[in-house]
Amino acid sequence: MSRIVVENARIIKMRNPGRDFHVMTIAPFSKIKSIKPGQFVHLKIPQCRVYFRRAFSVYDFNPENKSVDIIFRVCGRGTSVMAKLGKGDEIDILGPLGNGFRLPGKSETALLIAGGVGMPPVYLLAKKLLEKKYNPENIFFFYGANSRTELVDINHIKKLGVQAIVSTLDGSSGYKGLITGAVNKWLKSHDGKRIIYACGPEGMLQAVDNLASVNKIPGQLSLEAPMPCGVGICLGCIRPLKSGGYTRVCRDGPVYDIGEVLL
Amino acid sequence: MTPDLSLEIAGIKFNNPIMTASGTCGYGEELADIFDLSLLGGIVTKSITVQPREGHPPPRTAECESGMLNAIGLANVGVDKFIDEKLKFLEKYDTRVIVNVAGARLSEYVDICSRLNYCPRADMVELNFSCPNVEAGMEIATDAALAEKAVAEVKKVFPGPVMAKLSPNVTDITAIASACEQGGADAVSLINTLVGMTVDIETRQPRLTNNTGGLSGPAIKPVALAAVHKVYNKVRIPIVGIGGISNYRDVIEFMLCGASAVQIGTALFVEPDAPVKIIKGLKKYLSQHKLGSIKELTGQVRLHK
Numbered sequence: 110m111s112r113i114v115v116e117n118a119r120i121i122k123m124r125n126p127g128r129d130f131h132v133m134t135i136a137p138f139s140k141i142k143s144i145k146p147g148q149f150v151h152l153k154i155p156q157c158r159v160y161f162r163r164a165f166s167v168y169d170f171n172p173e174n175k176s177v178d179i180i181f182r183v184c185g186r187g188t189s190v191m192a193k194l195g196k197g198d199e200i201d202i203l204g205p206l207g208n209g210f211r212l213p214g215k216s217e218t219a220l221l222i223a224g225g226v227g228m229p230p231v232y233l234l235a236k237k238l239l240e241k242k243y244n245p246e247n248i249f250f251f252y253g254a255n256s257r258t259e260l261v262d263i264n265h266i267k268k269l270g271v272q273a274i275v276s277t278l279d280g281s282s283g284y285k286g287l288i289t290g291a292v293n294k295w296l297k298s299h300d301g302k303r304i305i306y307a308c309g310p311e312g313m314l315q316a317v318d319n320l321a322s323v324n325k326i327p328g329q330l331s332l333e334a335p336m337p338c339g340v341g342i343c344l345g346c347i348r349p350l351k352s353g354g355y356t357r358v359c360r361d362g363p364v365y366d367i368g369e370v371l372l
Numbered sequence: 373m374t375p376d377l378s379l380e381i382a383g384i385k386f387n388n389p390i391m392t393a394s395g396t397c398g399y400g401e402e403l404a405d406i407f408d409l410s411l412l413g414g415i416v417t418k419s420i421t422v423q424p425r426e427g428h429p430p431p432r433t434a435e436c437e438s439g440m441l442n443a444i445g446l447a448n449v450g451v452d453k454f455i456d457e458k459l460k461f462l463e464k465y466d467t468r469v470i471v472n473v474a475g476a477r478l479s480e481y482v483d484i485c486s487r488l489n490y491c492p493r494a495d496m497v498e499l500n501f502s503c504p505n506v507e508a509g510m511e512i513a514t515d516a517a518l519a520e521k522a523v524a525e526v527k528k529v530f531p532g533p534v535m536a537k538l539s540p541n542v543t544d545i546t547a548i549a550s551a552c553e554q555g556g557a558d559a560v561s562l563i564n565t566l567v568g569m570t571v572d573i574e575t576r577q578p579r580l581t582n583n584t585g586g587l588s589g590p591a592i593k594p595v596a597l598a599a600v601h602k603v604y605n606k607v608r609i610p611i612v613g614i615g616g617i618s619n620y621r622d623v624i625e626f627m628l629c630g631a632s633a634v635q636i637g638t639a640l641f642v643e644p645d646a647p648v649k650i651i652k653g654l655k656k657y658l659s660q661h662k663l664g665s666i667k668e669l670t671g672q673v674r675l676h677k
Contacts, residue, residue: 338641341402345433
């Protein structure tokens, strides 16, 4: 039984939640029963001159119609073509790939920290925790962006019923500054058994790694790296480990324990 | 009638002409999550060296028009761990295991191959004379006398078939192919990657830490076909064609130019199940052209006069 599936699917919905962000729904991912938060899919972009697939964290998975949601922001040749695709267009999907997050203990307070387009796997984790009957009062969802208009789907996050805390660099919504500033402020007034989950830009992950080690809070980070193959065979997406040697982000990650990878 | 995809190279039977190329399929474990490795004619392992190697620092790969550049730097687990763990995993599958061997000097090729002598499932070795990203590889790749000697030395210690993987980064690839045949090679595989470079115009730095890398993918297919064709006219030993093969049509092209079998490499990074689709396509092609055996295609290109 194959664990990883390659399937020729179609875009069944494209939604623009603001600015140059897009939510793409792809179906059917028919042989897949479930996807772990933190896992990703590798998409072959049609009508595009880029050679490799492009990797995207899974934002949502609907087991009923076997559809996968991803969020992307136009930032290069691949995503520019993707933005022009629409409902009915074919797209080849490979996955689910990577390890995914490890769920916290029921008594732990979970700090879910998302920066920019790093939000999707964190959202899926929040959703999974609620499905598993974790207390929403113990789930704190920190979401940072440059500006209010870049807090993609913030209403979806609020709708989950978790404790949402936002930050913007320009102060247009929530805490003014970096999201790690908001986290730091929160940590000063909340103690107990806490665990961190984070995905976002490199600088944010470094800051979270630092915050976690200073406050001795365990947790996991989801990393990003350009990935040629996505399945662990090309050895292109490696990152150095603190313990020496390299790790393949696509196969051994993309989720790592805080302190594991040299950031 | 089901078309016969099987063939023999140096007395070894392959279920079909599709192998996965060295360095593009690890030691098989990852691809086994995607398809049944027994579907493959053969699997060529990542290059094995005497000592484990971490490889070059990132970035090691860069996307190019119609392909990629890589400078992995022969990252591998080393021969001991390979024999103890990786080869054991592959033993479960009904496919041929071809162990790709790389060394910093001739004695290392001999050392590794003499250890593989005791591994019944190391069906064949492929000598990586042509890794463009480590210095020593290139020396044997470009020196006919040295290549001949290397093959001859390995033949003394390894009882199974020995295949030499040739570099396109030479003046005359047929001279190296002939030298390998002279040295006792049972087959040659070609081509390895072409040396290439790509630069970020903002930072003015090469996109690879190694500065240069090996170009692979559809971009190199025509170069590879011409090389296979030239070598086919020069040597009598079987040729395994490599270079940008992505679909069954590419396989047929290589076979017409003289290949007995082929290796799928970079295509696996985009279509990890490419071998499955290719094998289906080959069967269909043979049926449509009323060919009983795939062997009938080798060298059958009809050249213009």
